[in-house]
Amino acid sequence: MAPREAHPVTGGRLGDAVGYVRLWFAPERLREEGDTPDYRFSLANERTFLAWLRTAMALVGGGFAVDQFLPDTGRPLRLTLALVLLAGGAVCALRAINHWIRCERAMRRGEDLPVSRFPVTLGLAVGVVALLMVIVVAVGWGG
Numbered sequence: 024m025a026p027r028e029a030h031p032v033t034g035g036r037l038g039d040a041v042g043y044v045r046l047w048f049a050p051e052r053l054r055e056e057g058d059t060p061d062y063r064f065s066l067a068n069e070r071t072f073l074a075w076l077r078t079a080m081a082l083v084g085g086g087f088a089v090d091q092f093l094p095d096t097g098r099p100l101r102l103t104l105a106l107v108l109l110a111g112g113a114v115c116a117l118r119a120i121n122h123w124i125r126c127e128r129a130m131r132r133g134e135d136l137p138v139s140r141f142p143v144t145l146g147l148a149v150g151v152v153a154l155l156m157v158i159v160v161a162v163g164w165g166g
Contacts, residue, residue: 046124053124057131068126075119082112082149089156096159104159107152115145 046052086108093101118141125137 043121043124046128047120050124050127053127053131056128057133060127060130064130065127068123068130071126072119072123075115075122078145079112079116079119082108082115086112093156093159095163100159104152104156107148111145111148111152 086105089108090101090105093104122137122139122141129136
């Protein structure tokens with residue numbers, strides 16, 4: 024594996040992370056890098072961002088639903104399932120912003136789009152939580 028080059032402006036992994044977070048609040052700075060990509064690619068990137076936000080909102084809604092509609096479940100279990108879904112929604116929303124910026128930057132620079140393990144991780148986590156909720160409902164664990 025080749026050594027990772029530091030970003031010339033920010034330097035290092037921590038500097039890259041800080042630089043990306045700064046871009047969240049000033050995306051117009053992306054125009055300073057590279058060339059303007061075909062607008063269709065930028066719009067596709069935006070649609071992907073909005074899909075991630077819909078996923079985040081669904082996870083948040085699911086967290087509230089678990090808390091409200093499984094009242095016969097023991098409070099610790101119900102609270103754990105709800106908090107996992109709520110936290111997943113928050114992480115998904117933040118990841119959506121980061122991914123949008125990284126893809127937009129890569130397109131402007133003519134680089135490959137960034138790869139991510141996050142979709143697989145999120146899918147597995149949602150599957151595990153869904154399986155736990157099926158078991159809770161089927162077995163009827165009460166509190």
